[in-house]
Amino acid sequence: MASATETAALPEAAPAPARRLPRRLVAFAERAALPLLLVAGWEAFARSGALPAALLPAPTTVLHALGDWLLGLDESTQTYSGHWVPDALASLTRVAAGYAIASVSAILIGIAIGWWRLVERTVEPTLQMLRPIPPVSWIPLAIIWFGIADKPAIFLVFLGAFFPVLMNTIHGVRGVDRNLIRAGSMMGASERQLLTDIVLPAALPSIFSGLRIAIGSAWMLTVTAEMVAVKSGLGYVLWDSYYFLRYDIVLAAMISIGLLGYLSDLGLKALMASVLHWQKGTTVQGR
Secondary structure (H helix, E strand, O other): OOOHHHHHHOOOOOOHHHHHHHHHHHHHHHHHHHHHHHHHHHHHHHHHOOOOOOOOOOHHHHHHHHHHHHHOOOOOOHHHOOOHHHHHHHHHHHHHHHHHHHHHHHHHHHHHHHHOHHHHHHHHHHHHHHOOOOHHHHHHHHHHHHOOOHHHHHHHHHHHHHHHHHHHHHHHHHOOOHHHHHHHHHOOOOHHHHHHHHHHHHHHHHHHHHHHHHHHHHHHHHHHHHHHOOOOOHHHHHHHHHHOOOHHHHHHHHHHHHHHHHHHHHHHHHHHHHHOHHHOOOOOOOO
8 A cells, every 4th residue: 555655746647638638739730731731832822923813812812802701891802791601501501401302312212222122123223324414414404493593503402412322321221231130030120120220220331421422512513503593602602703803702712612511521420420439449430
């Protein structure tokens, strides 16, 4: 048993937040290093005069335009000044609507195709013929069917997000270990119980991979739709500012889309970590 003197000499354990702080700083530095290097290189190249400043605005110029677009600092972005939030919400609403419809329908259809042979034979060939058609080729029909409003944009987002989720869901269902199915059947599980308690949980990693791919496609398609079929949103501002040769606003819109897409993916990663908590410590992903 240690004496009182020896006990007093032992160093106190650092508080948990103090121990975590350096690790968080290191992680932040690792994530920020490449973006900062790219911005620094962009700034140096823009200031070098290799291209006219009007064609390649420096990052500081773009950030000023983004700040005015967001907060209405000095109205240097003219009609866009202070309207970033409504523009971002318009795009976010279209992405959320099309993505939600695509995700739910693709997961249900994907499970049906992966589980039932009859559905595979009757439905999958048609979907596989539709899959190679670029979503942007549907724009003329979308405008004819839905007009100039939110509906064509939501339809295009749906097309862009549907097939990644569908294919990954089919792959996840078909990749379920047969031994798990046999074990469930031997325990007396019904077909519904096999699907909900064995097949769906086992396919979730693949489904989440499809969902993450689809969210990027959803943002790309909503911007494309806003360029031609809608008169609001980040894509519309990007295209409209291009006509007026405001490349600082064009780049500010691109940055906004990239940040919102990144935040959307972070949300999906957090949801995936919560749902697939059993993977922590058992897979490379759960390190």
